Amino acid sequence: MEKESVQRVFVLDKNKQPLMPCHPARARELLKKGKAAVFRYHPFTIILKDREGGDTQPIQVKIDPGSKITGVTLVGDFKNGKKVIWGAEIHHRGQSIKKALDTRRGVRRSRRNRKIRYRIARFDNRKRSKGWLPPSLISRVENILTWIKRIRRFSPITGISLELVRFDTQKLQDPEINGIEYQRGTLYGYEIKEYLLEKWGRKCVYCGKENVPLEIEHIVPKSKGGSDRISNLTLACHECNQKKGNQSIEEFLTNNPERLKQIKSESKRPLKDTAALNATRWYIFNQLRGNSLTAGKEELPIEVGTGGRTKYNRETQNYPKKHWIDAACVGESGQNVQIEPDMQVLEIKAMGHGMRRMCFVDKYGFPKKYRPKERTYMGYKTGDIVLAVIPKGKNMGIHIGRIAIRHRPSFLLNGVGDVHPKYLTLLQKNDGYGYQIS
Structure with missing residues (x-):
């Protein structure tokens, strides 16, 4: 019996039109018999030599956008239920782009302050267009759009499901800002706790235990003037939460100054990743809905879901926390999705197309070599x-x-x-x- 946990292979007919992805064993058989040839190695795609057209089942591409990693899955709608047939995680390079731009800016500014050849500042004659995004964010968006276009060329996609996540920074600072509305409903508290889980690494900040139920903990107890601001919230296991009680964190961690220093520094960490997601979420949605992906093809229906709905679907199905699994659980269609426990996933790392820098400089800003x-x-x-x-x-x-x-x-x-x-x-x-x- 064929093992279903491996990734499916993309299949094209002789006219390069997408057919239903097949099992790797079937792909090997077609290649061995000479009925197909390798079209692309990543993602692995074969092209049939004689066949033209064929029956297909509905396939939905599901996306879980992230600041550092974006999860992408293909979910097929078969007679026996919805199954994940392909998964990938896209690793973005936004931070490296920002670092490179910072380095370039520093070199140019240092040149202007020396009596040597310099680049004239041009900030007075530049204007940002409407909807402008910085290069580090554009890189994240373009990675997602690029791979949706590729997947659509290799697979008969019939719909798109996108997590239109929104972290309300005002609500993160004060979870009770809207009163009773956020105290009701099945999904209450999922956005706040999901943010804390990502921020604190899904483990107890006091003892470091992982894979145990975690509770929201106030760093400064409310009985001593602590607030519900996100900077005053952390995660602790039940045992540590009870042991700390209403002690201040300084009293509780008297014998562990290193952990105390770490918690204090982490609690003040900026909402950089949150801001990146908030800035790009509508841009991605509008690009998916627009003509950028529909050239020569009909526009696909788009389903959207919240981060709370994604987590709710994942936890009710007892799936582990992974970016590609989150993608499979996006929206209402992510409620009953079958995922094999040892499913193989394609790790995609954005590396760029080459060095854009024309000149390499030393630590003083002087040229030392040029790009060929x-x-x-x-x-x-x-x-x-x-x-x-x-x-x-x-x-x-x-x-x-x-x-x-x-x-x-x-x-x-x-x-x-x-x-x-x-x-x-x-x-x-x-x-x-x-x-x-x-």
């Missing part, structure tokens, strides 16, 4: 995925990995070392992402 003008050499580019068949030497054997080109016939292959291009076969061109199955 040519981005390719002998038909290869840094980041390409290749098959290396090395007939002799210490690296003899068959290897698959990414290469870094040099402008001489000696490339660097991940995990192997120097390889001559004559031993390489291109499997997939660099598309700005790194891949790993987990």
Whole structure:
């Protein structure tokens, strides 16, 4: 009997139209018999040589946007229920983009203060367009849109489900701001507690226990003037919560000054990730609803859900906390979704298409080297995925990995070392992402 826990393989007909994803065993059989060929390695896709068209079942792509990691799953609607047939987690590079821009800004400002060649400031003649987002946030949005477009090319998608998460920062600062309205309903408290779980790493801040029921705890007890502001809330196991009682945190952690210092610093952590999600949520929704994904195709219906609904669906089905599982549980359609416990997931890491910097500088801001003008050499580019068949030497054997080109016939292959291009076969061109199955 075929094992259902592995990821399905995307299938295209001879006209490159998407068909229903198949089991890897079926894909291997088609490849072995010569009825199909490999179209793409990540995500693995085959193309049929003779078949044209075919029956398909409804498939919904479900998205759980995140500041650092976004979960994406495909859920098929079969006769025996809804099943997750493919899952992925997209790792964003927003922080690295921000760091690079900060470095560039610092170098330019330092040049302007020295009596050398400098770049003239142009802030007086620049105007931001309506709906402008900083590059670090645009990167997150474009990663999501890019992969929805790709998935739609490889799979017969019939709908989109998006977690339109909104962290009300005013409510995070004062959970009782709306009075009794947030004290009613099945989902009461899920947004606040979910934020605290993410902030404090899903463990007791006092003893470090994980995988135990956690309770919301006031750092400064209410009996001593503590408030319900999010900066005064943390998570503790029942035992530590009872043991602390109405003691101040200084009294309770007298013998553990390191943990006391850590909790105090974490409680004042800015709401940076929360702000990123709030700033991009409607932008993503409008792009999905607009024409950016519907060129030549009909517009797909979009289902939206809150973060509280996602957590409620996940916990009622006893699924662990993972980004791709959260994606499967988004919205009302995430109530009864079947997920195999050892489901394989594609880890997608945004890496960029190459260095945009034209000049590298030393710590004083002076040029030390320049980027080569040519981005390719002998038909290869840094980041390409290749098959290396090395007939002799210490690296003899068959290897698959990414290469870094040099402008001489000696490339660097991940995990192997120097390889001559004559031993390489291109499997997939660099598309700005790194891949790993987990």
